[in-house]
Amino acid sequence: MEWRPDKQLDIPIYQQIANYIQKRIAYGEYPPGTILPSERKLAKELEVNRATIVTAYDVLYSNGMIERIKGSGTRVHSDVWGLTRSRVPNWDLYVERGSFLPNLPLFQQIRDEVLEKNLINFASGELASDLMPTKMFKEILSKNDFQQSLGYDHPQGNLELRNSLVAHLKTHKHIDCSSQSILITSGAQQALYLVAQCLLEKGDAIAYEDPSYAHSLPIFRTMGLKTFKLPVNEDGMNPEDIIKLHQKHNIKMLFLNPIFQNPTGTILPIEKRKRVLEITNELGIPVVEDDPYSLISFSEEIDTSSLKSIDETGSVLYISSFSKIAASGLRIGWIIGPDKIIQRLADAKQQIDFGHSIFPQWLASEYIQSHYFDQNLKSLKALLTEKRNILISSLKEELTSELSFHVPEGGIHIWCSLHGDVNEFHLLEESLRNGVAFVPGSLFGSEKGYIRLTFGRVDSHLISEGVQRLKRAFVKLKK
CATH class of the missing domain: 3.40.640.10 (Type I PLP-dependent aspartate aminotransferase-like (Major domain))
Incomplete structure (x- = not known):
């Protein structure tokens, strides 16, 4: 086999192999009933481990492209074109084929971690529920038709x-x-x-x-x-x-x-x-x-x-x-x-x-x-100022040797420059283990060595604890 998977691509090796075999089947080069190489043989030819071939064959099997016959090995399904049976679409191919690109994987990971676990959230760029005018909305709904x-x-x-x-x-x-x-x-x-x-x-x-x-x-x-x-x-x-x-x-x-x-x-x-x-x-x-x-x-x-x-x-x-x-x-x-x-x-x-x-x-x-709008805006600014001040105070108390930052006069974000040779992705990984989330600066296009801490979403009483957890992550990385 002259073809080889490209290890530089973002597509997993097993998926490249499954895609390649599926194309050969679609082009008629592997007709129905064709015996495919054994897992060990194909792994040797493609210079990959056997587990990768097993996974690739599993993908093809789930899509109805191949069948496993005991004593005969793996072969192209005799009814691959669905003349007597239905076929399951290869949804992996469709996902990869779409022109609309997904969010960056790390953003997806941070989002999933925050949603699934009880983390102190310095990552999400939104307001906490206690900053939203929920009671005011209820009053509007009750008083207006x-x-x-x-x-x-x-x-x-x-x-x-x-x-x-x-x-x-x-x-x-x-x-x-x-x-x-x-x-x-x-x-x-x-x-x-x-x-x-x-x-x-x-x-x-x-x-x-x-x-x-x-x-x-x-x-x-x-x-x-x-x-x-x-x-x-x-x-x-x-x-x-x-x-x-x-x-x-x-x-x-x-x-x-x-x-x-x-x-x-x-x-x-x-x-x-x-x-x-x-x-x-x-x-x-x-x-x-x-x-x-x-x-x-x-x-x-x-x-x-x-x-x-x-x-x-x-x-x-x-x-x-x-x-x-x-x-x-x-x-x-x-x-x-x-x-x-x-x-x-x-x-x-x-x-x-x-x-x-x-x-x-x-x-x-x-x-x-x-009148609720101006009333809530005034309250919002006061509460966000309080959250910002708590975060700044905690950072100065716990992390002055680890990072420096610009004090914002508005908004909900603090931009931190990391001191020394700290990998912000390793820091994030360790921080997530400690139950606190932030966004690495590289995801915003900056040079390495920055993180964004957002104080709009995190509850005020958890800010200091969140900074202490972040400090523990710094300490762990230095060991």
Whole structure:
């Protein structure tokens, strides 16, 4: 056999072998009844261990491609084409064949560990249940009659919600827009997906911050986009880097999170925000601004003006949601942009899901029109400030020799630089054993040696214990 499995591929060796044999059967090179090599013989030919061949044959057997005849060995099924029996689809092949890429495996592992085990959670980028306005929602539901139609709504989202957002954005974020320029989405994630799918094409060059949440999104890799990074320091990214990247790569779009950036927690100074718009207007590059955190500033003195609020040419596509200021489970996000763009995105969203569910839209509209919104926002900022301070105090007390960090003035993340030659993946592995979870910085595109600790999801009384467990993981790695 001339073919050999490729040990450099991400596909398991046994699966490569099963796929190869299945293709030979499909091409008629192994007709029904063909005796296949014994497990030992094939293992020797392919230079793999026998257990690998056993597993490959198990896959083919479960798919109905082969049969095992006692005393005769393994052969291609006599009814492989299903003339007298049904065949089970090879779902492994279908999973691998799909064009939509999965999340990074480590993100999947962290998610599964957090869901399945009772971990202290510094990993999840959401609010804890005690920070969500659950009681306020109950009061809204008890005092207001739901009288909306339960049929399909407007492709751009419920008009009442969009009108409520117009007032909300004007009051709280100083953004002037109309209901016609807003599309309601299933959170900010869907908004990013629609923008990438509808406004870009394979081979286009985009730029985003480094590190950045955008780096972890499989959307860009699925589409075959060329991605380039804008390094972030404690003062945010350097707008002049946009010019250099555009000259080299003809950047088609920027993805920025300038206010309390995820994962670093930094804020781009207002002078730099203005310079970003000057440069992008000169070059004709649209900016996608992801702004989940600007309303949860811990200081009234910080200028949290979004790019969109100072955008005079309509070059900024603005994305935000209720996930970080109310409840992630509402799945209410929105995107603001030129009418033509919003109509294009709305058409695509309608093809995907026929529009957003009316009930959470109604509840969100009632919420932001009520006094509950400002009341909860004030409480939220106070509680998040408390959580941040507890985490900072615990880190200074327990881990000053192990890491350093930037103190964020808003948002829910603390970005930590590890001291010495510490492998953040080994640290995560040991931390999970100790019952605490975080996200390695490399998953956000940064260089090795960083971790992100999120204080929005973890209960306040568990923060100090979580840091102590993290400290034990550091100690274990040093042994």
